Amino acid sequence: MKQAARAPRVPFWLRWLIPVVLVVGWVAIAGVGGPTFGRLDEVSSNDQATFLPAGAEATEAREWQQKFQDSGEVPAVVVIESSSTLTHSQLGATADLKASIEDLRVGSTVVGPVPSQDGKAVQFIVSVAAAEPADAVEELRREVRAGAPDGTQTFVTGPAGLAADLTGAFAGIDGILLLVALAAVFIILLVVYRSLLLPFIVLLTSVFALCAAILLVFGMAKAGWIQLNGQSQGILSILVIGAATDYALLYVARFREALEHTANRTAAAITAWRASFEPILASGAAVAIALLCLLFSDLNSNKALGPVAAAGIVCSLFAALTLLPAFAALLGRAAFWPFRPKLQPEDAREPELVTGLEGQRGLWRAAGTLVSRRPRSVWVASVLLLVVASAGVMQLKANGVPQTAVILSASNAVDGQDALARHFDAGSGSPVVIVSSQATAGEVLEAVKAVDGVGAAYLLAEGSVPITGAPGSPARPAVRDGRVLINATLDFAADSDAAEQAVSAMRNSVTQADPGALVGGVTATALDTNTTAQRDLATIIPVVLAVILVILMLLLRSVLAPVLLVASVVLSYAAAMGVSALVFNHVFGFPGADATVPLFGFVFLVALGVDYNIFLMSRVREESLKHGTRPGILRGLGVTGGVITSAGVVLAATFAALGVIPIMFLVQLAFIVAFGVLLDTVLVRSLLVPALAYDLGPRIWWPGKLARREPQETTKAAEVAEAGVR
Structure with missing residues (x-):
């Protein structure tokens, strides 16, 4: 067989200078960003004020x-x-x-x-x-x-x-979390690549991206642009490692393909960069913009996470498109040692496709065969399975959990709340705070005392000293701008449903005495947080879907395909939440879920799930332009199947690492995203989407040129696929 011709000589500045400069530049960023990781506590706070509803x-x-x-x-x-x-x-x-x-x-x-x-x-x-x-x-x-x-x-x-x-x-957990995530990713990469050097290159890309993200986040927090807390820090580390690794997997797959067709490592690196640039850019933009949609939230905790996570995605994107190609250009085939890709004969470069299954072997040939023979049965069965799993959503109790249930590890404070409830008014130490005008203070105080569940209520003097009327107690309340403060101790634990009902009743009662009165405190904050979180779901979800839909339309030059892809992601999310609800209730025995869990689960699953849509369908479109839609679908499924599966396993493993933090919200988010990503990878991206696209054929690209270009696909491909000819 005739070997591939040598690639033209690449100039020195492109072969060595630019890659070395890029690597040195990223090493410098890591040298500054790494030590900054230990300084995040300077600009981070777990004060509940950082979680409060902004306008509540x-x-x-x-x-x-x-x-x-x-x-x-x-x-x-x-x-x-x-x-x-x-x-x-x-x-x-x-x-x-x-x-x-x-x-x-x-x-x-x-x-x-x-x-x-x-x-x-x-x-x-x-x-x-x-x-x-x-x-x-x-x-x-x-x-x-x-x-x-x-x-x-x-x-x-x-x-x-x-x-x-x-x-x-959260203390000291960042280092443990990072080590667990990196160890999981390293093991997976060893299995995927069977290379000793490549996993280190990919992990270095991820770690350097994290260092850059830390620098960016630290600077924004130092300038007062964002509020950083332990929750955001933990998610940032996981998100950057997972996303950067996903983008790296896509680039490495194209780099390996390029090395099979050229002996020049720089030319292969550039070819892989050109092939992967658009899907990686589209994926990163979709995820970053979706995360920035959290800025529309009225919860400070959500607003804080949006820019932090988006900064992480942007740094992951730049690392995958600059540092990793530089490593590839410098190392070439050596990166894959000991299983280096071999240069293919020139006549083996572009096999003529009839069914799209030519040259495929193993699992992905079997999946392609199933999709081509029974496309409608495959996608209908997949949809029905997801619909059944979605039924569990009805059991999701995402209306908040007691504050004492948030911490899953041993807690002196949680045990103290139990002791407090055994011997005192359960609301001791966490009173309801009422702000009223000085003129109506007496009427408001009486209205508060009349609410069922209020054990005691009193005006406050200077120094927050109660005015009880007993000998020696102050006689005059503290006044600020014509307002006074009233404390009310409830008979119920401050984080209980009964306490929230008492606060709701109190708000109705005091506003009759003083329409401008405000009811706050721990219980009121929890109540407002839950209410705001429900409102955020209705506000943010449509915005995220619209953003992703527009990006997919621009990438695929189609309307129908993006609509169906977004619908598949939403159905996958509903199924993941349904299964998660059953696991939380009947396996983990959680008392419920934080009200923000559905929103965070949606943003991460839909935004990250669209990655695999982009990886798959961008390649399908590329192959369809060459070979026709139906062969292009099977070809795209075969060449991206391993990459998408590996990316899904990596992302699931990194998010599962969040489970080491003993905070209920993060444990629940870890399970939802890890399970949802695997479901999306194994079922939706491997069977549902390819089968639906195959069933529709060229119509999937409507109204784009590709649909008009193939008004009637040749029957040969369909006949060969149906007969199972190899």
Whole structure:
């Protein structure tokens, strides 16, 4: 056989200079971005203020509340509990403990000790500086343990305690998360490529992309453009590693193909870049723009994640289109050692396709044969399977979970909330905050007290001291701009459904006394968050779908194909959520799901799922231009099947790594995205989409030129495929 002719000599600047400059440039970025990874805590906060609904009543109430608290402190509740009635000696020890707590100076006030009615516990309300609540709470816990009476258990809970434990759940997890994700990707790449060097090249591309993303995110957070929290940090690492690896897999596949047809490594790198540029760019743009649609959310946590994640995708895109081609140009076939691609004979370059199955072997030939023989049966069966899986959505309880259920690891604050509910009003330490005008304060206070479930309610004087009317209590309330503050303690745990119902009733009641009154606090924030999250679903989902539809139309030069592809992604998302709901309820035993889980699941699954649509259909279109639509579909399925499957497994593995963070929201998101990506890869992209496209034939490209170019496909391909001729 005649060997391929040598490629023309490539100039030195293109063969060596540009690749070396690109690699050195990315090494410099990594050299700066790597150390910045450890500095993200400087611009990150897990304060609940970063999660609040931007325009909700609870947020406005919190802003007024801060005017009454010049120090910006948050309350911590110290609970000392005994299995039997506390003795006089033990009660005396708790009284002495107050002085020790005050000496810590973690905040401005210490209220207590307040004994419980059953005599088995006492509590303190301690103001904690909001700037460093985790350190202050840990110091407070040590002091309380040391000074508590013998035979008692101690807890530090309340908003400050829960915030500290939430911060602790994220502490040090970035490094572990990154190592788990990289190890999973490395093992998968070893299996896929059977090469010792290529997995390191791909991982370096991903890690350097992450370093660039960290620099970009750090700069934006430092400038105050975005709010960064532990949740966003964890998702950023996973998203960049997964996306950069996916883009790298697509480029490497085209690079391997190019090396089979040219002996020049630089020419092969350029050919692969040209072939993969459009799908990688379209994929990255679709995902980044979809993530930026989170800016339309009224939840601060969603708004914060959108730009952070989009920055990660942009850096992944640039790394895959610059650094990886530079590595490829420098290493050539050596990158695939010991299984280097062989140069094919010149007459083997462009096989004539009849069915589209020529030259294919193994699993993807079998899949192509099935699709070509029974296309309608395949796509109908796939749709029915997804519809059945989607039925589980009815069991999804995405209306929020108790704050004490958010942390899945051991938590002193969570245990403290249980102890608090056993001995005191369950809402102690997390009061409902009512802001009213000074003129109507009396009427509002009476309206609050009349609400079922309110254990106590009182006006606040300077220093957040309650006005109870008892001897020695202040007589005049604190006033800010004609407004006063009222605290109400509920009989229910602040994060319970009963508490949310009480807050809803309270809002209806107080607005009758003062139409401008605001009801806030922990419970009101949870209620407003759930309401806002439901509204965001209706707002953001249509925007994301529209963005993806437009990008697919531009890429495929078609209307019908993008509409069907988007419909397949939405159906795949519904099926993933349905199965996830069953797993959460009956396998993991979760009490529910955060209200933002459906939205985050949608954005990630639809935006990332469109990657595989783009990888598949861009290649199908390329092959259809050469060989016709139906042969092009089978050819595209065969040459991209391994790449898409590998990309799906990599992305699923990286998102599954989020499960190491003991936060319910992230564990649920990890399962939804990992399962959904695998479902999309194995069923939707391998069977449903190819079978539907094959059944429609050239009509799939309507109204593009490709549909008119093939008004009537030759019957030869269909006859050969139907007969199963090899």
